[in-house]
Amino acid sequence: MLHTLGRFNILKRLGQGAMGEVFLGQDPAIGREVALKTIHREAAQGAEARDRFAREARAAGTLNHPNLVTIHEFGEADGVLYLAMEYVPGADLEAMLRDRVLAPVEALDILAQVCDGLAYAHQKGVLHRDIKPSNIRVRRDGERLHAKVMDFGIARVAGSDMTGTGTLLGTFGYMAPEYLQTGRPDPRSDLFAVGVILYEALAGHRPFDGDTTATVLYKLVNEEPAPLPPSDFRGISPQAGLLLAKALAKDPAQRFQSAEAMAKALRDAMDPAWAGLAGTPPTKVLARPTVPSGSQATPRRKVWPWAAALVLLGAGGAGAWAWAHRPAPVRVISLPEPEPAAPSTSVSSPVVPSATAPAPAESRTSPKTERVEPTSPKPAPKPGPAPKAPPRMTEEEAAELLNEAGRGLVDQPQGSLALCDRVLRDHPMNPRAYALKVTALYGLGRYQEMPGVLDAGKEHGVKPVQYLAFGHFTAMLREERRERRLPPDVRESILAELPVGTLRPGARALQPRFQRPSRD
Numbered sequence: 001m002l003h004t005l006g007r008f009n010i011l012k013r014l015g016q017g018a019m020g021e022v023f024l025g026q027d028p029a030i031g032r033e034v035a036l037k038t039i040h041r042e043a044a045q046g047a048e049a050r051d052r053f054a055r056e057a058r059a060a061g062t063l064n065h066p067n068l069v070t071i072h073e074f075g076e077a078d079g080v081l082y083l084a085m086e087y088v089p090g091a092d093l094e095a096m097l098r099d100r101v102l103a104p105v106e107a108l109d110i111l112a113q114v115c116d117g118l119a120y121a122h123q124k125g126v127l128h129r130d131i132k133p134s135n136i137r138v139r140r141d142g143e144r145l146h147a148k149v150m151d152f153g154i155a156r157v158a159g160s161d162m163t164g165t166g167t168l169l170g171t172f173g174y175m176a177p178e179y180l181q182t183g184r185p186d187p188r189s190d191l192f193a194v195g196v197i198l199y200e201a202l203a204g205h206r207p208f209d210g211d212t213t214a215t216v217l218y219k220l221v222n223e224e225p226a227p228l229p230p231s232d233f234r235g236i237s238p239q240a241g242l243l244l245a246k247a248l249a250k251d252p253a254q255r256f257q258s259a260e261a262m263a264k265a266l267r268d269a270m271d272p273a274w275a276g277l278a279g280t281p282p283t284k285v286l287a288r289p290t291v292p293s294g295s296q297a298t299p300r301r302k303v304w305p306w307a308a309a310l311v312l313l314g315a316g317g318a319g320a321w322a323w324a325h326r327p328a329p330v331r332v333i334s335l336p337e338p339e340p341a342a343p344s345t346s347v348s349s350p351v352v353p354s355a356t357a358p359a360p361a362e363s364r365t366s367p368k369t370e371r372v373e374p375t376s377p378k379p380a381p382k383p384g385p386a387p388k389a390p391p392r393m394t395e396e397e398a399a400e401l402l403n404e405a406g407r408g409l410v411d412q413p414q415g416s417l418a419l420c421d422r423v424l425r426d427h428p429m430n431p432r433a434y435a436l437k438v439t440a441l442y443g444l445g446r447y448q449e450m451p452g453v454l455d456a457g458k459e460h461g462v463k464p465v466q467y468l469a470f471g472h473f474t475a476m477l478r479e480e481r482r483e484r485r486l487p488p489d490v491r492e493s494i495l496a497e498l499p500v501g502t503l504r505p506g507a508r509a510l511q512p513r514f515q516r517p518s519r520d
């Protein structure tokens with residue numbers, strides 16, 4: 001074990017995270033104890049990665065709030081990058097949830113404090129991006145619980161959410177659908193994660209869970225969690241079910257629009273008499289009706305209504321085809337906005353990407369865009385004033401082009417490819433465009449080009465594992481599992497980027513969708 005790190009003495013090892021080891025250290029100058037988080041070399045390779053890390057650490061270092069773990073210092077000693085941060089004795093929320101030591105009212109209290117910390121950070125323009133129980137430290141002060149959020153912005157720079165197959169499910173289970181689909185989180189994505197934790201604290205299991213990453217991703221993007229029985233709301237308002245429905249809405253516009261508003265609702269729900277969010281009743285709540293006295297409590301539903309997902313992920317076949325071509329899911333949750341919408345889009349900071357409307361799931365709506373012909377000749381330049389650059393395509397236009405690309409994959413993969421390239425020119429961080437492009441190349445038999453697309457995506461911060469959220473891509477993987485068309489080197493390099501278990505052994509593949517390319 002290390003004895004010193006920079007100017008800090010190391011007292012003991014606190015644990016191991018996805019990014020590296022964490023030590024309890026002491027600053028000899030002032031005797032202050034600190035937690036020293038080291039960052040393993042692969043996570044911070046190259047000058048650019050280090051710069052990004054330093055930038056993010058600086059952004060997190062500006063945060064000073066009782067519900068956030070303070071970052072004291074970012075440094076490097078003997079080639080080891082480290083963060084020195086406030087040491088918070090106590091436990092992390094993950095352990096508390098695992099041991100089921102929290103009463104529902106305590107869970108609400110902790111998460112309200114988490115929202116207080118998030119509200120402050122969001123106002124400063126800093127997103128967390130990886131809210132999950134293991135990033136929340138909880139200390140007991142006599143009767144009172146005190147929560148502090150750690151690791152602001154770190155997930156983005158270190159990619160800790162994507163490293164190691166063992167940690168994938170844990171983190172993905174908290175990611176907001178729009179983050180998975182567009183790679184662009186906004187403050188409401190952090191709040192979605194708080195909703196997931198609340199559900200987990202009340203129910204004892206996560207709302208979107210599964211044996212494989214693909215299952216979890218599918219559920220996050222497409223499925224509503226099972227309603228909770230009244231017994232899960234003991235000691236708090238049963239109307240917390242409304243709160244959960246709002247927090248876990250797939251569409252960020254239907255969620256709490258600010259961490260302050262969510263903190264208030266969480267505190268309100270601590271009162272068993274709370275009547276719920278003001279306004280018209282929601283069409284959907286995440287609490288089951290109270291069981292009439294005398295009748296037997298309904299057993300908690302263990303089986304999810306996920307036939308479609310299981311067909312895709314476990315059995316393949318025509319179900320997968322149908323899934324990949326499903327109409328966009330209809331969302332029925334419509335809850336009143338209790339607070340004036342101060343959407344997160346107003347937050348501006350170098351570390352916060354502008355909020356965008358999430359790309360819709362691949363749908364059958366007819367696009368209003370024109371087809372892009374890849375071979376159309378360029379018009380000859382005209383003399384006169386320099387032509388204006390065409391305006392950048394909007395997110396909505398990009399989504400429509402990609403809908404069209406998805407529809408054309410089987411019959412017109414060449415056209416789909418051109419549409420993806422067109423979108424990527426203006427939106428090089430769009431994961432759906434990369435996923436569709438790889439799939440189109442597969443359909444065209446241009447296998448050797450596939451790894452290059454994954455690499456291009458990675459250069460823009462898109463992780464190949466994000467492609468598992470897209471039906472066409474997973475359908476293509478299943479087909480490849482059966483058909484084995486890819487040359488071994490290409491197959492290996494693609495699957496190496498995806499989590500183990502993406503394709504379950506024994507799962508049946510699709511009926512071929514893509515023509516086997518002719519050999520000439």
Ligand SMILES: Nc1ncnc2c1ncn2[C@@H]1O[C@H](COP(=O)(O)OP(=O)(O)OP(=O)(O)O)[C@@H](O)[C@H]1O
Nearest residue numbers: 014015016017018019022035086087088092134135
């Ligand atoms: N500031 C801190 N004060 C006290 N203990 C800490 C602090 N930071 C981390 N720890 C402890 O160190 C261990 C590793 O933490 P770390 O945050 O690296 O990993 P993790 O949260 O389990 O996973 P991940 O890296 O995916 O976030 C955990 O047991 C955590 O509770």
